[in-house]
Amino acid sequence: MSKILLLVLAFPLVAFASGEEGTLPLAPIDTRDAVSIQRGAQVFVNYCLSCHSAQYMRYNRLMDLGLTEPQVRDNLMFVSNKIGDTMNVAMRRADAKEWFGAPPPDLSVVARSRGADWLYAYLRSYYRDDTRPTGWNNLVFPNVGMPNVLWKLQGQQILETQEEGEGHSKHKVESLILEKPGELSPQQFDMRVADLVNFLVYIGEPARAVRVQLGYAVLIALGVLFTLAYLLKKEYWKDVH
Numbered sequence: 001m002s003k004i005l006l007l008v009l010a011f012p013l014v015a016f017a018s019g020e021e022g023t024l025p026l027a028p029i030d031t032r033d034a035v036s037i038q039r040g041a042q043v044f045v046n047y048c049l050s051c052h053s054a055q056y057m058r059y060n061r062l063m064d065l066g067l068t069e070p071q072v073r074d075n076l077m078f079v080s081n082k083i084g085d086t087m088n089v090a091m092r093r094a095d096a097k098e099w100f101g102a103p104p105p106d107l108s109v110v111a112r113s114r115g116a117d118w119l120y121a122y123l124r125s126y127y128r129d130d131t132r133p134t135g136w137n138n139l140v141f142p143n144v145g146m147p148n149v150l151w152k153l154q155g156q157q158i159l160e161t162q163e164e165g166e167g168h169s170k171h172k173v174e175s176l177i178l179e180k181p182g183e184l185s186p187q188q189f190d191m192r193v194a195d196l197v198n199f200l201v202y203i204g205e206p207a208r209a210v211r212v213q214l215g216y217a218v219l220i221a222l223g224v225l226f227t228l229a230y231l232l233k234k235e236y237w238k239d240v241h
Contacts, residue, residue, distance in 0.1 A: 006150040027120035028190075031208060033066045040199025041065075043192060045087075047149045048107065049097070054087040058110035059201040060202050064206065087203075100145070111200040119200060123150065123193045127157040127176055139176060154189045155182030 041062060042056070059085045062072050077083070079090040089104075093233055096103040111119060122140040126148035129137035134147035134166070139159065157176040159223065164173050184192060202208075 024115075024117040024121050027116040027197050029116055029201060031121075031198065033198065033199055036195045036198045037065055037202045038062075038067060039192070040195035040197070040202075041076055043196045045078060048196075049087060049089060051089060051091065051100075051104040053089040053105050054108045054203055057087045057206065058086060059087065061082050061206050065202075083219050103192045104146070107200060107203075108202045111197065112204040116197050116201050119197045120193060120213075123196065124158055124190065125176065126154070127153065128161045128179070129159070129222065139174060142233075150189075150193070151182065153182050153184045153192060154178075156180040 059072055059077055059080065060069075062076060063069060066077075071083075072083065079088070114122075118140070122138060125139040126139075127139065127215045128134050128135060131137075132143070134145070136144070136148045136151075137148075137159070138144040156179050158179045159174060160175050160177050161172050163170055165171055178186065183188065205211075
């Protein structure tokens with residue numbers, strides 16, 4: 001029963017890997033959910049910031065999410081002590097190049113370049129692969145160089161390949177099976193990944209919420225002005241024959 005449940009949970013990833021159109025699962029994110037973004041920030045600083053920076057995001061912008069300065073300092077600032085600093089990684093680029101072959105990319109705008117759906121699928125698609133130098137591979141990003149930094153939360157997945165169909169319609173279907181559970185259930189892990197992706201979307205454009213609110217205000221103002229202009233036009237032309 002548990003194996004069937006895991007297969008159902010993995011179905012969106014299977015559909016992406018084997019589908020003819022390469023459809024990505026929809027990332028369940030909401031950039032208006034400040035609490036989710038706060039949780040995502042915590043995941044980012046604990047699991048990502050040791051290698052990846054977000055150099056266009058400042059710690060004090062996290063206070064826009066409803067956090068106080070002491071909360072940001074005590075829970076999210078591990079590599080800096082200035083609230084106005086950007087979220088730079090402590091590791092030197094020269095060391096990163098020596099250890100990994102190339103410095104890990106900055107993640108400030110990764111959600112804008114890759115898309116939220118891609119990130120959500122990618123972070124959930126790691127599996128054990130002893131042929132890779134890190135021992136990990138990824139169904140969405142084959143031969144990825146980055147290991148699965150969230151494996152303690154997710155557990156360890158393995159890749160299963162089956163052949164379906166007959167004759168010319170025969171094809172391979174790849175699926176991920178959770179072999180060793182992690183600290184979180186599959187549902188909890190998916191929610192944690194969604195929080196992280198929500199945060200990455202937020203830092204790609206922190207002022208988005210303000211811009212959207214301003215856009216609504218401008219549209220309302222234009223609507224009022226249009227109504228006044230229309231009434232003025234009717235009043236002006238009512239006696240003109």
